[in-house]
Amino acid sequence: MDKKEIIAYIKEKIIYENLELSEWGHELSDIKDDTSLISDDGLALDSVDLLDIFVAVQQKYGIELGNITKEMMEEHCRTPLTLAELVINNLGGN
Template sequence: MQNLHRELKEFIIETMNLEDITPDEIGDDTPLFADDGLGLDSIDALELVLALKKKYGIVLEANDEKSREHLRSVATLATLVESSRSA
């Protein structure tokens, strides 16, 4: 699972064009959208959802509470990716 966490951190950095951040600077449980985390916004969320669909075939519904929970951190994204791979 650590390889997947690293892959997702690199994916987020690339997708969000976070040039000043390295994967090592993102904790597995760091909030992606909170001010005390990466500080991504709603536009970033849309970009991330589209990129997840393209790369992993994962479809998330807009304005769905479960979708928000899946996008909370690298750890929650990893759980989503793993569950979609098992399905």
């Protein structure tokens, strides 16, 4: 599984579909690799949404992220790209 596939899955399935962003007026095409998930100029997701993302990532990729903290979510849930890098690092791949 390469980085592009991981990013595409995270954007479409984990972020867009799982969080039902279409109901909030977002299109899948609104979510770029570098779209901010947290800031108001991006998707402005809250901590519950970020926790949902972390759980979905762990389930999909079979990785254990341990105790999920607010700081961890803010660091790794900045963009779809930072989430993909988290997955790759925990899978031991490049």
